[in-house]
Amino acid sequence: MINCIVTGHGEFSVGLTHALEMIAGPQANMVALPFREEDPLETYVDNMANLKTKLTEDSDTLFIFTDLLGGTPFNQAMLLKGDNPNISVIAGTNLPMLLEFMGQNLMGTTPAEILTQIIESAKTGMVVGELKAAEEVDEVDGI
Template identity: 35%
Template sequence: MIGIIIATHGDFSKGILNAAETIMGKQDNCEVLTLFHETSVEDFADEMTEKVNNAFEESENVMVFTDLFSATPYNQAVLNGRNRNKEQYRVICGVNLPMLIEAFNQRMLQKDINTITEKAIDAGEKGIDEFFNLMEEMDKE
């Protein structure tokens, strides 16, 4: 089973995992990391390294979902990937609930990391819309 780590600012990672598990049930081999004002980058980096290493002990493949491109959680996830096989490690920024649910669903279906990455990003992008735009699209059909 592919290991999943959700790394974000504040309690967002805990909240989004809680929401996903409310919908899909408890998820194994999934960890969260939280970065707060009082957290040093060094401590966060150490925790990221520990979580990634632990995930690789459980699985051949690991995906890290982060909230923002080029922010500390993302940067630390990328730094942890610099000596990893790119076919076994993915870092995806902009995590949202549709993306995470799709990743869990594809993982449950035992899809490969490339498929999970592609489908999760697609679901994340398609999960963003506005009510009246949706209604307009439905009226066209």
């Protein structure tokens, strides 16, 4: 089982993991790590390093989901990753991506395949909703 950290600015990680748990139930292998404006950067860095140590005790593979490419949470995760091929840092995290991660992880999918699947889920989960007249409704998706 692959463990993961969900992190980002403010309460992004807390809100996203809470939403995921509303849908999929409690997740023992997922930890939220908020990057709060009022907390010193050193505390955040230490917390991330401690989580990495804890979460890699039973699995050498770790996914770190971040909110924004190039933001502090992403940058610190990349520094923590260093040249470790067993740590993957993913930016642009959204709820469809995390749901896909949890499902693929439960099925025992390889880390490389999970990365492919979650990126695809993130992309296909982003749409602009449209209301259609009843005669235009697609029987398959109901939209």
